[in-house]
Amino acid sequence: MNLPKTSILPDPLGNPMNRRDSRNRKFRRRLWMAAMAVVALSATLQAALKAEDPEQEAKLTKLPQGVPLVSSDFSAYEVKQGGKWAKVQPVTVEGMPFRQALRIDTTAAPKEDANLRIQTLSIAPVKHQDAVLITFYARAVAPPKGEKTAEFNLTFCWAVPPWSGSVNRTFSLNGQWRKYYVSFPAVVKDKSKPKPARFLSQAGEQRIVFDQNFGPQIVEIADLKAVNYGETVKVSDLPLTSATYEGREPDAAWRKAALARIEKIRKADLVVKVVDEAGQPVPDAEVQVKMTRHAFAFGTAVAGGRLFDGNNPDNEKYRENLLKMFNRGVLGSETKMAPWRKDRAGPVRAINWMLEHGLGVRGHTLVWPSWRKNPPALKPMKDDPAALRKAIADHIADVAGVFKGCLVEWDVMNESYASDDWIKLLGEKEMVQWFKLARQADPHARLFINENRIVSSIGGGIDTPKHEYFYKTIQYLIDNGAPLDGIGLQGHSGWHRMMCPENILKVLDRLAAFRKEIEITEFDYDVSDEKLQADFVRDFLIAVFSHPSVTGFVMWGFWDGQHDVSNAPLFREDWTLKPSGQAYVDLVFRQWWMEETAKADATGALRTRGFLGQYDIAASAGGKSGLVQADLGKDGATIVVTLGRQQRREVPPFVPIVDPGLPESVKAARVAAAGPPQVRLDVIGVDEMVPLKLLSASKDAKAAQATWLPGEKKECFLFVEAPLTADAWTETTLKFTPLKDGTLTLKLKGEFRKKGEEPVWVYYDDITVEGAELQNGNFEQDGGKGRAAGWPQWKKGAEYVKNKSLARTGNACVKVCHESAIAQPLRVKAQQPVTIVFHSKAAEPPGEQATE
Ligand SMILES: [Ca+2]
Known part of the structure; x- marks a missing residue:
């Protein structure tokens, strides 16, 4: 849906940011000043002065010209998703330096899997690390019921894969217009492209997104500008709406008391x-006397993939600093249900690496009780609670079972306040069951509940509905016999949710009454003011280290090259230590360290x-x-x-975890839920627009034109699907007639499965074609480089299987899935019928073979 075409009138204040001609700018300023001299101070100016930050405006006027990155016309904005949840339209504004605003009236709170998403695409290129400034005015016309402020989320990110972003901020808006200044270094890296294209995005490839599931509420946005200053200015010289927090001053009383507490509770006498x-x-x-390791857990989220590639200098630095700075690690996503179903070998290898290198490992997370956060394959269970209950139980037994006895702790339940679909469906008692199942699967691991915005709430408040929910839920778990050992507080902070240390301590005191250990599990922030970052890291650390119930502090990534919004607490992308990193090192390895x-x-x-x-x-x-x-x-x-x-300390020899694989019963249940696996073979004439007339297919197979393609392309694409078993080879036949001479593509793949669902892997062998010439249909000719000869298209993951016992005939066959297909060209003649006969068999996913 496109918004009504409406252009925004020129800005009468002559905001210089986008003006290319500075003389013109000065002239406009003078003209405006003159006008002001005669006219009394207008309401417009007053309102604008109130909305703007004089210090930031002063910086703004000193900037060189930049390149506008988005259109200032709201007609360039498009509601991409969730339009039914909102009315989005330009409205007229009085008394401000702009005449029009975009009003976003969220008529109902969007469902969590259908955020309201409004976007506009970039109109100029952006290079990696370019200095970018976004400014806009915003206000809340009507906050959600019972709230003082409305929330508004803005992202600057890729509009195409890899989708990742440079900045993602949520703003709390009140009834007054306020101007916001968001400056940041562009994070533009596309690993799929060769250098230098890898670090460059073209016009149309980045976007500004207002992405929200808040409401019902009404907010207005106006005069949004995004300007690229390239390398002409330092990001630190750009205007920035920053924040602060109470208790930041050098002589704050809370800090003195906290440091005294640390001296008492974190130290002991040594004779x-x-x-x-x-x-x-x-x-x-x-x-x-030389300290070698903290008893307190100082940790970070770890990207498992970084632990292995030896040829990547960043990965070497990553590993080196991971071991230097931390004694605990947690895989950020790899052991959540959806990624775990896709790849279990990767996380097993990564956790083995961490254990072998002496890191304590926490597990994250067994149950994230929302449809949206889990594999789409589970969604049909909306109408089948028993099946869902079993799928969750199987997952807990499986993943916690694989790592049994090796992890320090597990997050059993994650973000259950906002992600509560499964709790609503299965009942509150089910939470207790999840903890019991986790205890059963791994009696050694300490079991945690994990929640966000408890020590990082909007506006830093400590009596939000989420706080009340969290206290109630912990009490409920305890009262109902859940084996709960720990309370995990995420701590994703931001410039509008930076809790002051005294409030953090109050929350910790309240939670301490449950007599469980408390851990900060995902600390980071989205503020880019480095001085603020440094002070906040220092004070957050001092506050939590000074509280006797807190046993650990884990950050959510430590390096900008591997961080959601490029605002990691320790290192910049070039591995220089940030002031906040220095603050961390000063405390953890200097003030709280001991060498004598x-x-x-x-x-x-x-x-x-x-x-x-x-x-x-x-x-x-x-x-x-x-x-x-x-x-x-x-x-x-x-x-x-x-x-x-x-x-010397006795260190038991490292015994790597071996994944026994998914239990057969669980595999069988999943297969039953998804239906039998199917092979799929495509015959594609789209390149040369060769229409294909379907004649017949074998009895159990389904053959059809590609209905998902537009117009005539449909007629040029045939596919055949047939159900498979893992026990025997299935023979499938497809007959068709090409209506033109040309070259088709014959593609071997598995059944189509949605993203997040388990792919269907298939063996192929002994393919014969009548009416055209096929190369190496029995795969016996080796083409080198791990591929069969005659099959030039070979997607990543497809496997050339040279194993006599797995092949149907001879010594070789291939193993493919929908995403990892192989293909070869097939020359055909007009009106000459073609018959394809192929043999296929269901295969196990890669990685599982090795453990069998
Ligand atoms: Ca063969």
């Missing part, structure tokens, strides 16, 4: 006694105090030395170092 081999004290020995060299007293003892964790304690005297690797727990420790002896 080192140096003795000789006869057990006699050695006076005046030199003692070196001192002399033992006359009785051979050294009394000191250190942060809880692991230590190497060395002593030397008279040319002899000794070493003890020991833990300092909260009750303190007395460590005896014997000169001439080394007592």
Whole structure:
């Protein structure tokens, strides 16, 4: 749906951002000033002055000319999705430096899988790291019922794959017009393209999106401009609507109290006694106490793929800094249900790597109880609660079972406030069941509930409906016997949801009453002001480390090259440490770290105090030395170092996790739910527009024209599908007549499955064609490079199987699925009938074969 065509009138204030001619700009300014001199200060100016931030406006006037990135005309905006939830139209505005605004009247709260999405496409190229500034005015005309503010979400992101974004911000709007300044470095990377195209997007390839599922509410947006300054200015010199929080000042009282608490609760007394081999004290020995690891968990979300590719220098840095900065890791998405169903070998390998390198690993997440966050294959279970119940139970048993005994903890239930479809369908009690199933599957892992916006709420408030829900839900779980061990607080903060430390502490106090451990599980923020980032990281860390119930702080990525909105807390994309990274290092590895060299007293003892964790304690005297690797727990420790002896920590040998694969019963249930797997073979004449007349197909097969193609193309595309089993080869026949001479494409694939559903893998062997010439239909000729000869199109994932026991005849066959197909050209003659006979069989997904 296109919006009504309406152009926005020129901005009478002459906002200079888009003006290409600075003399013209000065002239306009002067003219305007003159006008102002005669006319009394108008309502317009007053309103504008109130809406604008003078400091940012001053920066704006100093900027060179930039290149406009989007049209200023609201007719260029298009409702892409969820139009039925909203009325979107231009309205006239009085008393502001613009005459028109876009009114977004969300008449009903959109359903979660049908966000309202309004977008406009870029009209100029954007390079990676270009300095971009978006400005706009906005206000709430009517906030949602019972709320003081309305929410408005703006994203600047790819309009084509890979879809990822440079910036994604949510704004809280009140009734007053306010001007917002959003500056950022463009994040434009498309791995599928070769350099330099990889770091460049053309006009039409980026977009501004207003994407929201808030409401019912009415908001108005006006005078939206996006300007690309390329490399002419530093992003830090662009205007920016920043934020602050209470308690940021250097001498804040809360911080003094928190640091004093840290001294008390995170440290313990350490006594080192140096003795000789006869057990006699050695006076005046030199003692070196060196902390090697925090007891407190400092962790990050990890992208499993980064742990392996050895030739990528970024990946090397990623691994190096992961191990240097953290003692805990969590896969950001790979063990959620949908990705896990697609690829289980990847996460097993990644978690093995983390364990082998000494990281504690948390699991995320067993149940995210919404249709939208899970494989579409589950959606038909909307009408079959028993089937859904079983699918969830199977998943918990499966994924938690694979990692049994190896993970520190699991998020059992994630974001159940907003994602509550399954709870509504199955009943509240089902939550308790999920925890019990998790305990059964892995009795060793500590079990967490995980929720967002508890220490990062809109406006930083601590009595939102979500807080009330969260406290009630935890109490419900406890009252109903759920084996709940921990409370996970995500901590995705932002410039409009930056909670002040005193409020964070109040929330932690309230949660501490449940007597469970508390962990910050997904800390990050979408603010780009580096000074603010640094202060916030410092204060957030101090607040949570000072609370006795908190056991860990996990951030959601640490490097801009691997972060949702390129605002990772530690490193910039070029691996330089940000001020916030410096703040982290200062606290975690300096102020909260311990290294001391001192002399033992006359009785051979050294009394000191250190942060809880692991230590190497060395002593030397008279040319002899000794070493003890020991833990300092909260009750303190007395460590005896014997000169001439080394007592190293016993580390059990690393035993990698081996995935036993999905239980047969679960596989069978899934197959039953999805129907029998089907083979699919395409005959495509679309390139040369060769119409194909279908004659017949074998009995169990279904053959048809491609109804999804437009017009005449339909007639030039045939496909045949037939149900398969894994036990025996199925023979399928397809007969057709080409109506023109030409070259077709014969494509071997599996059944079409939606994104997120499990692909259908198929073996093919012994294909014969009458009426045209086929190459290597039995796949016995090896074409090199892991491919069969004669099949030039070979999609990633398709497999050349050289295994006599798997082939139908000879030594080889192929294994393909819908996305990983192979193909060859087939030359045909007009009116010469073609008969294709092929043999196929259901195959197991890749990766599972190896474990069998
Ligand atoms: Ca063969």
